[in-house]
Amino acid sequence: MANLNQSQFVYGVLTCAVLLVGRWFFQTLAQRKKGYKLPPQVPGVPIFGNTFQIPALQQGPWAKKLAEKYGEMFTCKFGGSTWVFLNSSRVVTDLMERRAAIYSSRPPFPMTQGIMSRDSRIVLMPYGDQWRTVRKMMHQILSARALDVFMPFQDLESKNLCWDYLETPDRWWSANGRYANSVIMSVVFGRRSSLDDPHVVELFETLELFLENQQPGVNLVDAFPVLAKLPKPLQWWRPRGNRIFEKTARVYRREVELLEEKIKKGTAKRCFGTDFLEGDEVKNMTEVQKLFVFGTLMEAGSDTSRVTIGQIIAGAVTSPDWVARAREALDAVCGRNAERLPEFSDRPRLEYISAVVKEGFRWRPNIAEIGAPTMLIKDDEYEGYKFPAGTVFTWNAWAIALDPAEYAEPERFWPDRFLDGDQENALKGHWAFGPGRRVCVGWKVGEMNVWIAIARLLYCFDFSAVPGKPIDTMTIPQLTKNSAPFHVRVTPRSAAHAALVRRDCEAAVKTKY
Numbered sequence: 001m002a003n004l005n006q007s008q009f010v011y012g013v014l015t016c017a018v019l020l021v022g023r024w025f026f027q028t029l030a031q032r033k034k035g036y037k038l039p040p041q042v043p044g045v046p047i048f049g050n051t052f053q054i055p056a057l058q059q060g061p062w063a064k065k066l067a068e069k070y071g072e073m074f075t076c077k078f079g080g081s082t083w084v085f086l087n088s089s090r091v092v093t094d095l096m097e098r099r100a101a102i103y104s105s106r107p108p109f110p111m112t113q114g115i116m117s118r119d120s121r122i123v124l125m126p127y128g129d130q131w132r133t134v135r136k137m138m139h140q141i142l143s144a145r146a147l148d149v150f151m152p153f154q155d156l157e158s159k160n161l162c163w164d165y166l167e168t169p170d171r172w173w174s175a176n177g178r179y180a181n182s183v184i185m186s187v188v189f190g191r192r193s194s195l196d197d198p199h200v201v202e203l204f205e206t207l208e209l210f211l212e213n214q215q216p217g218v219n220l221v222d223a224f225p226v227l228a229k230l231p232k233p234l235q236w237w238r239p240r241g242n243r244i245f246e247k248t249a250r251v252y253r254r255e256v257e258l259l260e261e262k263i264k265k266g267t268a269k270r271c272f273g274t275d276f277l278e279g280d281e282v283k284n285m286t287e288v289q290k291l292f293v294f295g296t297l298m299e300a301g302s303d304t305s306r307v308t309i310g311q312i313i314a315g316a317v318t319s320p321d322w323v324a325r326a327r328e329a330l331d332a333v334c335g336r337n338a339e340r341l342p343e344f345s346d347r348p349r350l351e352y353i354s355a356v357v358k359e360g361f362r363w364r365p366n367i368a369e370i371g372a373p374t375m376l377i378k379d380d381e382y383e384g385y386k387f388p389a390g391t392v393f394t395w396n397a398w399a400i401a402l403d404p405a406e407y408a409e410p411e412r413f414w415p416d417r418f419l420d421g422d423q424e425n426a427l428k429g430h431w432a433f434g435p436g437r438r439v440c441v442g443w444k445v446g447e448m449n450v451w452i453a454i455a456r457l458l459y460c461f462d463f464s465a466v467p468g469k470p471i472d473t474m475t476i477p478q479l480t481k482n483s484a485p486f487h488v489r490v491t492p493r494s495a496a497h498a499a500l501v502r503r504d505c506e507a508a509v510k511t512k513y
């Protein structure tokens, strides 16, 4: 705004007002005329709707309360967009899964996707050819068939994780971040990351900037995309968006340039990045699109596993009864006296650990508390309602995960609920990876990251509350500027377990590439 003179500013405000009122008027008129009918509307204010009611962070508890009041569906208006919250697995399955062909696009985000990401961030791309091309590329590296590529890195990095928990237990959160980041960096760039690596710290910062800006109501232009029609000099949000884009692109570019240099010198380790940069697909992409393929993999691959491992640790501290059962299973396979670490090949005998991981995804869905919005691309009818094309839908993750009609004792961390024969199907029984065609493309890699890390950590370490600092599991913050979201005391289970970590994990720490 500093660059605008007074008359430009007044002109801008008046134009905004005309655009907003005009849009509101025509939208309301058109909806009445065509007989659209939406689920109960949460009362709000004219034009802005519920924009000022939704909290900037921790929206899950807010949306859960509304679900308790309104039932399986309710409608909110965030600026110019109409959102329908789906509050039961039944309606999510009916609409976002069974009718995925028309429920899988994204609404426009002129700030976070347009300016901050130059339309290149897959997670916000509309359903179309560009999304399909990038999704296919990602699927090639992240699909079940590619898991043999990930497994050796997950093995090595989770040994490094155990070492970090033993040697620097107070930095357990940074250790989670390093672990998850190093797995994806090894596969994508052929290099490892170290604890508190400044590159990793900056990567998490850029991710937080994106997540902060993505919350409904934070950017007026994302709530009212019609404002993007203002002449560029009047778009007061643009300079800030450009600065975030520059920072993000710099963080991504640094890794790509490092790899390109190694390729030139002939010292690059073969990895996704070398194949991608030397392949044909990249020739049809712009520089920015290329950067965002790399950047998305780094960001999405790091934060999600870091958070989920943290959630399971919070579950171990606050309801330790299940830890005893997990230990029984682990001890039966790996020995009662720290004989050896759990391995991927133990999975058939460690079904309880698979159930623990699923419960970790369900228990407090912190990664997407109110789901991720998708946009309907064609008018649709469902159980007496008529939705106009352009309506935004989301699965109300927090409300569903904590609904006693969906799960017995939903607030309790209770892995046994998933010992139902489907414990190895990581997508079934919860919505942590999203529904339908936009389901997380990295779900299998993410699940395996968490599985091997949790199996080893539970076998080797005890987790307890720090005196005077209990964990409130209902308000674990999502954005923490790289500091731990809660306090926990990490200690080895016994001297024998500490010795096992020293013996079996030191080589992993010393491995360099």
Ligand code: HEM
Residues within 6 Å of the ligand: 122, 123, 124, 125, 135, 138, 142, 184, 296, 297, 300, 301, 302, 304, 305, 308, 361, 367, 368, 372, 373, 432, 433, 434, 435, 437, 438, 439, 440, 441, 442, 443, 445, 446, 447, 450
């Ligand atoms: C560890 C646990 C993980 C969780 C809980 C998780 C969760 C999610 C969620 C909720 C979405 C949005 C789904 C939707 O819009 O319906 C998503 C999308 C995505 N995830 Fe994950 N994720 C995880 C791991 C990963 C990993 C390891 C990667 C890649 C290395 C990854 C890459 C992506 C990408 C690229 C998308 C966008 C997909 C699209 O829009 O088509 N995720 N994830």
